[in-house]
Amino acid sequence: MRECHAVRRGAWAALAVVALLMMLPTLPALAQDAAREPAYRAFPLIGSRLAVWAVAQLHLNFAAFILGVPIFAVIIEIIGWRTGDARYDWLSHEFVKLTFAAFSTTALLGAFLLFLFVGYYPKFWTYMTSIFFPTYWIYALLFFAETFTVYVWYYGWDWLSGPRKGIHVALGVLSNLFGTAILLVANSWVTFMISPAGIDESGALKGSVWAAINNFTWMPINIHRLIANIVFGGTIAAAYAAFRFLGAKTDEERARYDWMGYIGNFVALSAFIVLPFAGYYLGREIYAFNQTMGITMMGGFMSWLWIIQAILIGVLFIGSNYYLWLGMERIPGSERYRRYVPMMIGILALGFMVWATPRSMVITLDEARAMGGTHHPVLGFLGVMSAKNTAVNMMILTTFVSFVLYRRANRISIKPWVGIGMVVQWAALGLAAAVVVFYGVYGYFVESLVRIGFSVYQVLAVLASIVIVMAIDIPMFRGARSTGTIRWGTIAPRSQYVLILLAVTFTWLMGLMGFARSGIRQHWHVYGVMRDNSVDAVTPAIGYAANMITTVTIVFFALVMFMFWLGGLSEKGKAGESGHASTPVFAGGSDADPTESGRGRSRAGGSEASSAGESRGGRSPLLP
């Protein structure tokens, strides 16, 4: 039965890929025909722009999920392999199982998007093909390689266990390399539309296609998307776990999905902390490419979009921290850290308010007169980049402190140098906060070009403090005395709604950023090269975009729920033999001895591997 499902899924995905590949040789011919036809056709009822928008956003959501989750799935698998803790192996398999269901949907949506471009924007597609045709083949071949590698990785989980586990892990790494390469190729098309390069004044390719690929925004978007995909995958996986937790019938099941949700959120949070820095890099490159575009993005008609973005990111920061604080309730010994929570709430709330403060507002003449200008005489000063950079860096530092406290909640270091270690850690955090605040205030007294450079110092200070604190924390708490076992499954149910909130918010945020990325081109298909002369050349206002983003996000979650439900069908009635191994036992979830947790593999192939690994009795340095 399981093989039957596998073959069916495989057939669908292979069909989609073959369809995509078969289309490629015909594209130049189609494009040439298209050149003789109208530049645009109208999609029935909703129009071409909305059709492309919806399918592109859905495709990107699924693609982000199937590219992001395997990155941390393989890391978790490696942790399980090296520490011998079978819980991680089970979890990694669960994560990959989630993406697996979405694989063929992603490919089908990609093919659908291609049809829309060829059919409804033929001249645009002709032009893109004239630049990027060689990359189409690379993309298709990478897609094949990625598909086959993931299939072997997933279905070979038992077969490549035990002494062959290294080969299995290598397959996971390889599938991630192929996946990342696919991302890089697709990003070259998208970023060329924003910041075209390697072409002459008429728009024709001057030399090698590499110049067009390696445009100003290509590498920043590669980095930004790679990190964002991990965050996205983490939040969706955590939301799945939350859903399963809320519907769990037994303590054991509740414990398992509590842990899975925690790991998903941990992954998301870890990547999320560095995401704003990738955003700065992207913003800087947009300005470097074209000042007008940068200024339009930040201070022009899109200025209010960043206020909404600030609110969403504020929700993500506060939600993540709240989840960690709720999680500490299930950790004996965490009581000693509760006194820090009010202070952290204060910093996060203040940072949220500053970040969401607009600098200038679109207001009537009467309102402007009453206020004395387009911005508030006092609060307006909090709307500039100096204040916002300071706020977000302080929020990142606070979130990091929350994580550190969570991590050591049930542990007391027995190292003789613990006192010095603590002092150095707090000094590093304090110094980073001081540097952030100093440059934030100093930024008000210098020219804008100098001020932009200050954000680099702030970022470096925060990153340095994170590295220093973790470099001390890991050895300091190795072999620490435990104040009790984490009672997995006893976390307050509202925490699971926080995980769902994070997933919904991040998905919505991805839609918003997609609108920003496309919107900064305004009435250009390819900025400054190919103008949008269609009836949809107007870039819509934020409300219209929000309606669209919400609609697509609802469809996305409906599809995801459906696929998760489909995936769950195969498990029903097969307790004990579902997946590649029986589910591990968790402390707090049953009466089992916590030391036995992770030793629940039932299948022959798996038990060999786990016994070999568990004999080492290792523990992940980061994960609980």
Add this chain to the structure above:
Amino acid sequence: MRPPVGVKVGAFALAVMGTYTYYANSIPQIQSKPPAELSLEGGNVTPAQLVKAGEEIFKTKGTCEICHRIGQKGTRAPDLAGVGGRAGKVKAGLSGKQYIIESLLQPGAYLVEGYPNIMPQADKPPIALNRSEVWALTAFLESLGGAVDVTLDDIPKTAGAPAGGGAVAELKLPGDPKAGEVIFTGKGACIACHKAGKIGASPVGPDLSQIAKIQTPDYVMRKILDPAGAGTVAGFPKGVMPPMFGQTLTAKEFVDLVAFLMTLK
């Protein structure tokens, strides 16, 4: 009876998204509209009309206001107050209008001290002002503390290349110009308002004798089908050109008419 988990989670997710959507709809709604093309050639444009058209370009299509202020020092670009008066003294050998035109078409040729070389060429994409628009913008800048003496001949004929998206996007008109001329003088009744070379003499609308030299086929098509949406040439009253040609002309007649107009150089 307690609702199923799926219902509760779904309702919660909808409430979250609804909140974001409500907020996004309750803040100022600003669209970014494609700028309309402005044509000043062939019309009897007074200096005052030219300056007015230039001010409009300064604030809209030219996107000058993103960096430049008038009467206020900017951090990215110089204050333009009085630029018309001082332009003639900035660079030896260049008159005021020549300096302004050079600043618009080759912004890096001379940099005001203290400001970076970040200004894009005004006649190149993405701003892509056409020759008429560069003319009007120059007149407006001259008017800021100086006398307006710029003429269309002062603007290089190479200024204002249209964006095409590469050779593949060039448009070859399939229509018959001779049949189009018949439409111009007959069914279309264009001749009632427009002059086209040797045909017609009416001053009601702009002279189209050189329309192909200054405008793209895309603009001409749009102007015929949506006269108000494509903008009105400075110096002529708005709303005079009838909007019904999309209904009264057949597709072939429309293409023939455009083909004829694009022969007027």
